[in-house]
Amino acid sequence: MDYFIELLFAGLTRGSIYALIALGYTMVYGIIGLINFAHGEIYMIGAFTSFIVATVLSIYGFPLLAIVVIAGVAAAVWSSAYGFTVEKLAYRPLRKAPRLAPLISAIGMSIFLQNYVLLAQTSDFLPFPELIPEFAFMEPVAHIVGSSDMVILVTTTLVMIGLTCLIKFTKIGKAMRATAQDKTMAVLVGVNVDRVISATFVIGSALAAIGGLLIASHIGQINFYIGFLAGIKAFTAAVLGGIGSIPGAVLGSLVLGLTESFATGYISSDYEDVFAFSLLVLILIFKPTGLLGKAEIQKV
Amino acid sequence: MSDSPLILQVQGLSKNFGGVKAIDNVDLDIRQGEIVALIGPNGAGKTTFFNCLTGIYSPTSGEIDLSDPRTGKTTRVNGKKPNKITEIGMARTFQNIRLFPTMSVLENVMIGRHCRTKAFIFGAIFRNAATRREEAAIIECSYDILKQVGLHKQVNEQARNLSYGAQRRLEIARALATEPFLLLLDEPAAGMNPKETEELVALIRLICSEGHSILLIEHDMKLVMTLSDRIFVMDYGKKIAQGTPEEVRANPAVIKAYLGEDVDA
Amino acid sequence: MFPVKELKRSALIALWFAFLTFPIMVIKVDPIERVVQYRWDNMFFIAFGSFVISILAKVYVIRKERRAVSKKETAATEPFAQRIIREPRFLYPLVLGCFIFGISFPFLFSTYQTNIMTTALMYVVLGLGLNIVVGVAGLLDLGYVAFYAVGAYSYALLNLNFDLGFWVVLPIGGLMAAFLGVILGFPVLRLRGDYLAIVTLGFGEIIRLVLENWNAFSQGPSGIANIPRPGFFGMDMTFAGGITYIYYLVLLLVVLTIFVVNRLQNSRLGRAWLALREDEIACQAMGIDKTKTKLVAFSLGAFWAGFVGVIFAAKTTFVNPASFTFLESAIILSIVVLGGMGSIVGVIIGALILILLPEYLRALSEYRMLAFGAILVVMMVFKPDGIISNVRRSYHIRKQGLSEGESHE
Numbered sequence: 020m021d022y023f024i025e026l027l028f029a030g031l032t033r034g035s036i037y038a039l040i041a042l043g044y045t046m047v048y049g050i051i052g053l054i055n056f057a058h059g060e061i062y063m064i065g066a067f068t069s070f071i072v073a074t075v076l077s078i079y080g081f082p083l084l085a086i087v088v089i090a091g092v093a094a095a096v097w098s099s100a101y102g103f104t105v106e107k108l109a110y111r112p113l114r115k116a117p118r119l120a121p122l123i124s125a126i127g128m129s130i131f132l133q134n135y136v137l138l139a140q141t142s143d144f145l146p147f148p149e150l151i152p153e154f155a156f157m158e159p160v161a162h163i164v165g166s167s168d169m170v171i172l173v174t175t176t177l178v179m180i181g182l183t184c185l186i187k188f189t190k191i192g193k194a195m196r197a198t199a200q201d202k203t204m205a206v207l208v209g210v211n212v213d214r215v216i217s218a219t220f221v222i223g224s225a226l227a228a229i230g231g232l233l234i235a236s237h238i239g240q241i242n243f244y245i246g247f248l249a250g251i252k253a254f255t256a257a258v259l260g261g262i263g264s265i266p267g268a269v270l271g272s273l274v275l276g277l278t279e280s281f282a283t284g285y286i287s288s289d290y291e292d293v294f295a296f297s298l299l300v301l302i303l304i305f306k307p308t309g310l311l312g313k314a315e316i317q318k319v
Numbered sequence: 320m321s322d323s324p325l326i327l328q329v330q331g332l333s334k335n336f337g338g339v340k341a342i343d344n345v346d347l348d349i350r351q352g353e354i355v356a357l358i359g360p361n362g363a364g365k366t367t368f369f370n371c372l373t374g375i376y377s378p379t380s381g382e383i384d385l386s387d388p389r390t391g392k393t394t395r396v397n398g399k400k401p402n403k404i405t406e407i408g409m410a411r412t413f414q415n416i417r418l419f420p421t422m423s424v425l426e427n428v429m430i431g432r433h434c435r436t437k438a439f440i441f442g443a444i445f446r447n448a449a450t451r452r453e454e455a456a457i458i459e460c461s462y463d464i465l466k467q468v469g470l471h472k473q474v475n476e477q478a479r480n481l482s483y484g485a486q487r488r489l490e491i492a493r494a495l496a497t498e499p500f501l502l503l504l505d506e507p508a509a510g511m512n513p514k515e516t517e518e519l520v521a522l523i524r525l526i527c528s529e530g531h532s533i534l535l536i537e538h539d540m541k542l543v544m545t546l547s548d549r550i551f552v553m554d555y556g557k558k559i560a561q562g563t564p565e566e567v568r569a570n571p572a573v574i575k576a577y578l579g580e581d582v583d584a
Numbered sequence: 585m586f587p588v589k590e591l592k593r594s595a596l597i598a599l600w601f602a603f604l605t606f607p608i609m610v611i612k613v614d615p616i617e618r619v620v621q622y623r624w625d626n627m628f629f630i631a632f633g634s635f636v637i638s639i640l641a642k643v644y645v646i647r648k649e650r651r652a653v654s655k656k657e658t659a660a661t662e663p664f665a666q667r668i669i670r671e672p673r674f675l676y677p678l679v680l681g682c683f684i685f686g687i688s689f690p691f692l693f694s695t696y697q698t699n700i701m702t703t704a705l706m707y708v709v710l711g712l713g714l715n716i717v718v719g720v721a722g723l724l725d726l727g728y729v730a731f732y733a734v735g736a737y738s739y740a741l742l743n744l745n746f747d748l749g750f751w752v753v754l755p756i757g758g759l760m761a762a763f764l765g766v767i768l769g770f771p772v773l774r775l776r777g778d779y780l781a782i783v784t785l786g787f788g789e790i791i792r793l794v795l796e797n798w799n800a801f802s803q804g805p806s807g808i809a810n811i812p813r814p815g816f817f818g819m820d821m822t823f824a825g826g827i828t829y830i831y832y833l834v835l836l837l838v839v840l841t842i843f844v845v846n847r848l849q850n851s852r853l854g855r856a857w858l859a860l861r862e863d864e865i866a867c868q869a870m871g872i873d874k875t876k877t878k879l880v881a882f883s884l885g886a887f888w889a890g891f892v893g894v895i896f897a898a899k900t901t902f903v904n905p906a907s908f909t910f911l912e913s914a915i916i917l918s919i920v921v922l923g924g925m926g927s928i929v930g931v932i933i934g935a936l937i938l939i940l941l942p943e944y945l946r947a948l949s950e951y952r953m954l955a956f957g958a959i960l961v962v963m964m965v966f967k968p969d970g971i972i973s974n975v976r977r978s979y980h981i982r983k984q985g986l987s988e989g990e991s992h993e
């Protein structure tokens with residue numbers, strides 16, 4: 020039973036990290052219909068930025084809480100800046116181009132950013148500083164649920180609530196929903212679509228950065244290549260939930276996280292990634308609208 | 320005309336999009352050699368009706384039967400793929416022109432010959448005598464059709480560089496290349512100037528005289544009234560009237576649909 | 585001359601990039617030794633570089649706009665490269681020259697150079713194969729390398745287990761890849777373009793991961809070594825002789841591929857592919873079987889990858905899963921995109937530039953993948969047609985009757 024609960028929490032943790040990344044995919048897809056292939060790299064850059072900032076601060080002897088806060092903010096700020104810039108450079112000029120053009124551009128961007136970090140930093144795995152202490156009050160259940168699992172779950176829940184409020188109640192959130200529903204109508208009622216798209220990229224990138232910080236401190240190491248697999252898996256989760264749907268992204272992520280956790284725990288861990296990729300292929304083939312997505316009918 | 324064989328029979332055709340009944344229980348029939356018009360206000364479901372006939376949408380319910388007048392064979396086509404339906408002998412044009420924009424005018428028509436020709440990988444690579452003959456025949460036939468619609472001087476022009484009216488005629492040429500016995504035209508005169516429209520009327524007559532039957536959607540009432548043998552009227556997905564131009568013109572339901580409530584009062 | 589407003593804008597852009605790249609370009613930490621290194625010179629390079637690039641980009645855009653305006657008055661001018669390809673009196677001597685150069689290459693250059701050229705030519709074939717799928721038929725296949733892997737492993741495994749020789753496996757490898765293409769293509773080709781791209785990517789990764797994990801079958805990550813080079817009527821060859829031999833083999837394959845791809849493009853099938861790329865719905869309404877046509881393109885492309893895969897295994901005498909990552913697919917895609925989708929000459933030039941340049945400019949080789957990524961973005965944004973856009977065939981129709989016109993490319 021303990022083992023089951025351990026796997027359950029491991030799966031939820033994993034799933035909530037996927038969710039932080041998957042939201043970026045789903046929001047961008049909902050608004051401009053693009054699979055933002057470089058999103059995994061934005062997450063990786065978030066992890067790297069927090070790694071650099073946290074390590075510098077810890078070398079300079081800052082207290083742990085300050086390190087966590089500053090590293091988190093820095094990661095969110097720079098990831099957002101990258102997301103914003105990538106959209107402007109690589110996607111905005113292609114808004115009217117055939118559908119595959121921005122996707123190819125996104126793939127190029129992803130490869131570019133990976134190698135940019137590789138060249139500017141290193142190809143080695145880097146040890147990530149321990150930002151989440153073992154809490155004393157978690158002692159009795161520590162063998163089942165680690166402190167960092169707890170922190171991840173709580174943080175993600177808070178972030179999700181924040182995001183929901185943002186989309187439901189703020190002006191930009193309403194503009195985002197309007198644009199996602201019907202871009203032409205949104206323009207007609209005076210929504211600045213360019214700004215909405217930029218905002219979507221900024222928000223999605225910030226979420227991914229938080230995910231990057233959390234997972235890096237959870238796993239304890241990073242390198243320039245972590246974005247690829249994480250990106251694919253989060254994308255799988257977004258498609259599983261129904262791409263374009265925000266609750267779908269969260270649901271899909273949790274389902275994927277739990278399935279992976281139980282499959283590796285009870286079956287074998289050799290084929291963990293094969294499993295994720297197979298799931299991706301199967302959903303796209305058999306139910307491309309996912310669990311909560313709406314079918315798109317092409318008008319002729 | 321009423322003694323010539325039926326080539327298209329539609330019974331109880333319906334198409335729902337979510338809750339919207341875009342087509343609601345529509346019957347329609349066409350006989351060999353007829354020019355039939357389908358009219359109705361914007362959003363009445365005419366284009367959707369075409370899309371169901373040609374297999375681009377699958378109808379929610381109803382039956383569509385096509386009978387080839389050349390062989391007398393009848394086929395139920397609902398549920399069949401669009402390319403199969405074209406092969407049987409019904410071709411169409413699109414309301415919002417869908418040519419192959421960067422291919423040449425001639426090539427656009429040559430694509431129409433695809434379903435009547437055979438050469439495949441082997442023929443493509445080895446270019447044997449049969450393939451060369453077939454290719455020459457494709458070009459010849461396509462050129463003849465282009466001559467008919469008056470585009471033979473622009474064979475090597477990219478389709479996207481043609482004028483609007485010429486693009487509409489090219490769509491017709493492309494559809495004719497598939498050797499249809501029934502040709503569906505979705506608003507062929509839209510965006511044409513009066514002179515172009517006049518030429519179009521002549522072209523449709525010519526096509527009809529060559530043995531193709533025609534079903535056309537059109538808003539230009541003058542064109543509809545002069546050309547059609549019979550007219551079907553749709554509104555809000557339902558068929559509200561049918562008959563000869565004179566009958567339809569006098570039908571109060573049609574007047575109401577076109578001019579709104581108050582006229583009728 | 586250049587407006588001050590634009591200079592200000594470029595300065596702002598430079599500032600933005602200096603800020604953007606600050607943590608990653610400037611700071612470098614060593615978490616073990618606990619030292620921080622600040623590389624301020626990098627910040628300067630970035631700022632200066634982005635300033636210059638933003639000005640150049642602006643100049644390009646302004647000139648393009650001007651040209652677009654003036655184009656309406658003057659007749660459209662064709663780019664120089666395009667004109668050469670269109671005119672037979674330029675094209676034929678050029679082709680002949682290239683061919684003679686290709687034939688004499690091993691005599692003119694060292695074994696080392698020949699080996700590099702062989703690699704480049706293999707990418708030419710891969711590029712031409714993928715070009716059928718992506719460039720002509722418009723199906724973005726991001727798992728192309730999987731078919732390459734199937735070819736390579738076909739030779740490695742069939743040779744290891746059944747002692748089959750190169751010449752026997754060569755067609756088998758191609759057919760296996762094509763067969764796999766059909767199996768995969770059947771369910772996925774009805775998907776929309778971007779989903780198809782992701783599914784093929786997933787599929788490519790699955791193949792690689794299986795090769796990596798299924799030790800009993802493929803010997804896992806360590807791969808299979810001592811694969812024999814191709815024989816030549818049972819003759820023993822020196823090392824250098826073997827390399828020259830493979831070079832000619834690949835050269836022959838290049839010629840064959842160009843011939844076949846050219847014929848395919850200018851056929852009933854090739855037209856259907858192009859039409860499919862431009863408008864799927866219109867295509868179906870014209871009586872073209874979408875699935876079948878796509879499937880043929882997909883599996884023909886796979887066939888070529890399988891073919892080159894067998895040669896790859898024979899050339900390197902060693903295969904392991906690391907040679908077949910997603911990045912390999914991305915490189916081949918860059919070749920097609922840079923060269924010009926659908927253009928044979930473009931793809932050849934693209935492959936030669938992308939593969940040879942990093943080999944000869946050693947200083948650049950580190951930046952190879954960075955450049956590939958940038959190429960994909962820059963080409964999409966500025967020149968989606970590639971360096972040489974596909975030249976459409978034109979038909980000359982004679983008064984009395986009809987005859988097929990000349991066609992090039």
Ligand SMILES: Nc1ncnc2c1ncn2[C@@H]1O[C@H](COP(=O)(O)OP(=O)(O)O)[C@@H](O)[C@H]1O
Pocket residue numbers: 316317318319336339341359360361362363364365366367368
């Ligand atoms: N793919 C689709 N999805 C949802 N609704 C559609 C679709 N195609 C058509 N409709 C709806 O069906 C109705 C009829 O449209 P249409 O057939 O285009 O009308 P018409 O051609 O008579 O102007 C409209 O209300 C339109 O919005």
Ligand SMILES: [Mg+2]
Pocket residue numbers: 365366367414
């Ligand atoms: Mg309509």
